[in-house]
Each structure stands twice: as structure tokens, then as C-alpha cells.
Amino acid sequence: MNVLVCVKQIPDPNVPGKLDPQTKRMVREGVDAVLDPGDEHAVEAGLQLVEKDGGEATIISMGPPRAMDAIRRALAMGAHRGILITDPGLENSDALSTARAIAAAIEDQSYELIICGTESTDGSSGAVPAQLAELLGLPLLSFAKKLEVSNGKAQIDRQTDDGYDVVEAALPAVVTVTGGINEARYPALRGIMQAKNKEIKQLGLKDLGLDGKAGRAALTEEVIEIKAAEARKAGEIVEDKGDGAKRVADYLVELKVI
């Protein structure tokens, strides 16, 4: 079976994020860009399926030209080829434009499954996979912590507040996976070398037939203000010199907890 995996390149989530007050967008300069750690699980899930059943895993991403590096990392993990949607007109796209661009870019692809992370680590709206499913007329199996494919069907354990639901859909389908679904592999040196020669196709708005229909030309929303939230009052920070537990217990008494 052939699998498409949607990935996003994001600023290193281990570096505290900043917004540019002028553009009201994330500051990306000076921060390393990485493959979203949540998407590594999507790549891993896709690779496990094609390794078991044969077929190819294609990585698809939208972003500036440097997002190529995120695709390259997924290729180094073992994916077969990549598609990068990149166009100055897509800068600052909202989720719906992103979904439209991906839907257009995969029109000529053959696939049984589209796998995404549940949400990006930086934007975390988690809207693109469901929007993509809607645009393609496909079922969405969301929040999967377990995924199995057999007999033309995909079955997942879908996270709930107090357990999970077992949910099934016929292929093709869109699946979103949680971080708990697998342990993502680390690219081996051989994989990194091989990835250099794997194909990454680049597509712009014109190629997708979306000129004027996605990106800046079709924004559904606009950020008008960013301000600092009311900060919590600074607390008391003490070093444990053997009396830390006592200090906490005293505080719990103060709070009338004990």
C-alpha cells in the first residue's frame, strides 16, 4: 500500500517561542527549524505500514524552501520521496489554505492512507487533517494511539478522555496519530546518505491551479493584536537544604489543604 505523510517544519520547540509584534507571526530567524516531533510519529507509522505490506511512503509538506530539510529528515528515516509545496503567495496561510494546497498537490498521487500528526507543536490548532479529509471526501480516523490496516480497512484506537474508542474506516482514509503510537526511529547514517538522492518535487500555487484561491489571496482570518498575558505574581523559590518538604507541608497548612 502507498502512504502519504503530511509533515511540518517548525521552529525548534525547545527554544522559547517569540512573536514578531510587527508581522504578528512567529519569529523564525535565529531559531533552528526542525521536523515537528509530533510528525516523526506520523512518518514512523507510515514507514511501518509500507515495510510490512510493501509500497511507498511519500512525504508532503508546505513551507518556505528551507522546509526541504524537514522532508529530507523524513526521507532519511526511510520514506521514499517528497513533495514540497512552496510559494511566496502561501506565506502566512491559514489552515484551510494549507489543506487546499495539500489536497491539490496529491490529486495525481496513488495512496490508501494519509497520515498526519494530531496537531503541529507550534500552531496546535489541529484543523488541517480534518479539513483535508473533508476536501477529499475521505473518512478521518483521528487521535489514533494504535493503527492497524488489513483487508482494505484501517482500524484505530482513538484517544478519549477516559480511555479509547475502537474506530474503523474503509481505505482510502486520513489518520491522525498521537505521540504515544510508536517510538520514532532515528535516521541512520546510511539513511541520511540515501536521502540526498531521493526525489523532492516542488510545487507552487500555479502548478496547483490555486492562484488567487489559497494563501494570502484567500485568508479567512487575520491577527490584529498580540499582547502579553497578565503574568502570575512572582512566587517564593527556595533551595532544598533538607527542609524543602517541611516548607511545602507548612505551605499546604497555610492553604488549609491539611
Next chain:
Amino acid sequence: MAGVWVFAETVDGTPAPVVLELLTKARSLGETTAIAFGPGASKSVQTLGKYGAKKVYVHEDPAFRDILATPAVELLASLIEKDQPDLMIFGMTYDGRDVASRLSARLSSALIANASDVVKKDGGWAIITPVFGGSLLVTTVPRAKAPTLVLIRPKAVAAEPAASEAAPQVETLSDPVEPGQPVARVLRREKEKASGPKLEDAAIIVSGGRGLGAPENFKMLDELAAELGAAVGASRAVVDAGWKPYSFQIGQTGKTVKPTVYIALGISGAMQHTVGMKGAKTIIAINKDPEAPIFKLADLGVIGDVHKIVPQLIQEIRARKGK
């Protein structure tokens, strides 16, 4: 008056807690209609009215319970076309997110996720979204035709019954449900067993992170929680590592909690976690890294080793309780 719709998720006729929060917000913004789908939905009408719904659409077809998102999207799209509401708000829940996202693609409407508030602005709406663990507030306005779709985080609004109580107008729908083809069907539901108070409702939460070092060290958290009558939570790192089931996870991708006291043990305070707990009235943190961001939120922070301090703390509490 603006038409404000609320996606009223119900389980066996009981509205999800977030629905009462959504109604409390909605009724301050306009004429409120609640949409209650699924078996038993009609039983929720009175509660929905109590919290501000003037009108309730009810459809009790089992498809809304047994098929993910698409039946709700089909029916909502047709109801929206008929009534043309200005705003529709959803809880940022598993189903709320799937339904709202699909609907936005169907209607080409604005969708703003993770919101903490919606306010009126210049005859339209402005939506407030906390970012970076809640340290910044972003204001977004819709630029697409109505309705604007907004996903509001649980516990962002305090639920309060409306001052005046009038029975809502009820419109019961029974047309056959078109689920949209093909579908994702729920085969069965599994509950993970939990003991003690529910995280969402707990007044005191004891929460553990990667700093605990190993899954078996959660035992001392259970002990501490038992002494305090607290619920036990966990950070995403711990859940991703498989130390605790997902139902323990607090944060962006987990639960949002607002306890009176939150005790963070070996939790660094990544933004993904703090967005789910920074609404706690009092935060106590113990962590060996003095640079851990959790100390910026803590009312009391102790720089030290959780493995040493927690057992001592349990003893201290027992001593004070005269045990």
C-alpha cells in the same frame, strides 16, 4: 441580534461540562441556539435552557454517536444554510475539533482554534487565543463570510446558570441522517480504570514529569495524592514514554485543569504542559533544575530532588494530620 450557536455534545443526554461553559459565553454574545445530536439528546434540553439556550435543535439518531463527525457536519451545514447564524462555538474536544474543522472546509469559513474568549468588536467578533503556554494573547478577527467557527478550550469560561430561566423552544429533527460517504465508524468503547477524583474536577492535583526518572516512581505520587485527596496527573513526556495512560495527560494535547492547588513534581514546565494548568489558583513546584520554566509560574518552588523530598513530604503531612 446576532445568532450564536453552540455545539452541545451530550453523553446519554447529559451535556459535556464544556457545553455549559460555551452556553455561558454564548448568551453574553447573542441569541443562543444549542445543537444537541445523538441518542438521549432531548434529555439535555432543560439543562441547556438553564444555561442560556433560547432554542435547541435536537436529533436523536444513533449515527451521531456511532459515526465520527460526518453526520454532524452534514446536518449542521444544512441548518446553517437555513438559519444563517453569525457565530458557532465548539468545545476544543476530540469530536468538537473534528466537526468544526470539517465544517470550516465545507463552508469556507473562518475557524479559530484554542480560543479562551470571544468578544464583540466593530459589529463582528474578535477571538482571543493564548499562545506560548499562555504567556501571550493573540486577537484574531474573521475575514470570511459568517458563520465564524470558534473552538474554545475547556475551563476557559466559568459555567454559570442564566439569571432568567425560561424553557427553550425545541425543534426536534427526525429526517434520515446522511452521514456523508464513506464513514469512520465506532466499533466499541473502552474505558481505562481510574481511582480517586477525576482530574478535571479535582481541587488538588499532584502531577509528575520526566524528572521522576522511572514509571515506578509514580507510586510515591499515588501515596502523596491519597494523603491529600488529590488526583494524579502527568506531563506529555511521561505519557509519550508510556509511563502513564493518556487519560492522565495535562496540557495542550491533554486535559485543561483548574485546581485550587497544583503540585508539579519533576515537571520542567514546557509550554505544552503549562497551557493546561496555569489556571491553577496556587502552584507548587519541586524540580532539581533551578532554570526550569515551571518556577516562573510557581507560588512556591523548591529546587531539589523529588526522590528525596516527596517521601519526606508524605511523612510531614502524616505527622501534621496526627497519624
